[in-house]
Amino acid sequence: xxxxxxxPGEERFPEQAHLDPAARAxxxxxxxxxxxxxxxxxxxxxxxxxxxxxxxxxxxxxxxYNMNQTGQQQAPELPPGMSPEQAEPPANLSTEPVVHExxxxxxxxxxx
Amino acid sequence: xxxxxxxxxxxxxxxxxxxxxxxxxxxMLVVFTAVAGLIAATGVTGQTMHPMMAAIAVLAVALGSGAxxxxxxxxxxxxxxxxxxxxxRPIPSGAVPREEAIAMGMIMSGxxxxxxxxxxxxxxxxxxxxSIFYYGxxxxxxxxxxxxxxxxIGGGAGAFPPVIxxxxxxxxxxxxxxxxxxxxxFWTPPHFWALSLLAHSExxxxxxxxxxxxxxxxxxxLQMLLYTIVLAAxxxxxxxxxxxxWIYGVVTGVLNLAFLYxxxxxxxxxxxxxxxxxxxxxxxxxxxxxxxxxxxxxxxxLIVEHAAGLHFPVGGF
Numbered sequence: 001x002x003x004x005x006x007x008p009g010e011e012r013f014p015e016q017a018h019l020d021p022a023a024r025a026x027x028x029x030x031x032x033x034x035x036x037x038x039x040x041x042x043x044x045x046x047x048x049x050x051x052x053x054x055x056x057x058x059x060x061x062x063x064x065y066n067m068n069q070t071g072q073q074q075a076p077e078l079p080p081g082m083s084p085e086q087a088e089p090p091a092n093l094s095t096e097p098v099v100h101e102x103x104x105x106x107x108x109x110x111x112x
Numbered sequence: 113x114x115x116x117x118x119x120x121x122x123x124x125x126x127x128x129x130x131x132x133x134x135x136x137x138x139x140m141l142v143v144f145t146a147v148a149g150l151i152a153a154t155g156v157t158g159q160t161m162h163p164m165m166a167a168i169a170v171l172a173v174a175l176g177s178g179a180x181x182x183x184x185x186x187x188x189x190x191x192x193x194x195x196x197x198x199x200x201r202p203i204p205s206g207a208v209p210r211e212e213a214i215a216m217g218m219i220m221s222g223x224x225x226x227x228x229x230x231x232x233x234x235x236x237x238x239x240x241x242x243s244i245f246y247y248g249x250x251x252x253x254x255x256x257x258x259x260x261x262x263x264x265i266g267g268g269a270g271a272f273p274p275v276i277x278x279x280x281x282x283x284x285x286x287x288x289x290x291x292x293x294x295x296x297x298f299w300t301p302p303h304f305w306a307l308s309l310l311a312h313s314e315x316x317x318x319x320x321x322x323x324x325x326x327x328x329x330x331x332x333x334l335q336m337l338l339y340t341i342v343l344a345a346x347x348x349x350x351x352x353x354x355x356x357x358w359i360y361g362v363v364t365g366v367l368n369l370a371f372l373y374x375x376x377x378x379x380x381x382x383x384x385x386x387x388x389x390x391x392x393x394x395x396x397x398x399x400x401x402x403x404x405x406x407x408x409x410x411x412x413x414l415i416v417e418h419a420a421g422l423h424f425p426v427g428g429f
Binding site: 022023025026029030033041044045047048049051052055 | 125230
């Protein structure tokens, strides 16, 4: 142990730089502005991410919506040489959706 | 016993000093021309940008301009100290240390380019990065101290904002965007030389080879007139491409006549000569101030036409 109370190889931390009150106040002001600037940057990055994500969701839903709409409203292109009459479904086939009626099986009453 | 010499009181930078470092007056003009490019692109192509993204893109242009200003002040602090006009800037006055100025400039450059990329596309971000490099390195570090054509070539840096605004909306830079570039490019020499005619002794003292220092005031006045004639022709090009309509044509036509009137009067005067009469010096100052109004009104006419639905094209191909 040396005179200054340090073990061999140990070093004392350098003393903190002394700042006068004006310098300290200026440093605090700068730190505050830096903090606000960083906060602003994080906010802007968050905002752009949010706007991009939400607009891409819109695009995606629009895409599917439009695809479904297209499927319902526009008939597919006919092969060459086929007239629209030929493309019509046969008269004995209905274009109405088939509704399966529920078959109710009445249970016979057990013989007594 | 003698009194100790009084040491000057140390100044600590205020928020205002840091704002000055960003050259706010140049920033305003840069932002305005970028907004004009953005609105004109929307009007011409019909492509739109999310309003929030457009606002962030404009903010990115403002930050980029400020970053370039801080880098310029960092590098030029030695000559700023010599010239009276610039000796009160934050670095020569001791309010902001040089290291802080360059750190601020570099960080803001990165932030502005990143924000532009996030808000729009890589082309606009790349153009913004290049314009910062153009002003901070090509103009400030190389051209300014080496050639009397410094502000002619360096003017390209200030001409990029409308192209950046256009690219942010459309993702490309067609001829119309480069016409807006050319207007600002050819506007810069008569604008800046009008100021340097008044301050050429300061530039001489600092060793900056401005045209009035190297070639004299008479040659500068002639160059100002020639560039104003070229500007007048270029500024009417939007009528041919359909970018500008009737309102733009009338406003720019009148402004061109006024700008040419100033240029001819300055050319015939002795502004910038040793012992020039006060009226001649005042004329150069008037031309400098008018040039700011000129650029503002030319771009304002474009904004009004495309933003208010008053765009009635004269021609177009």
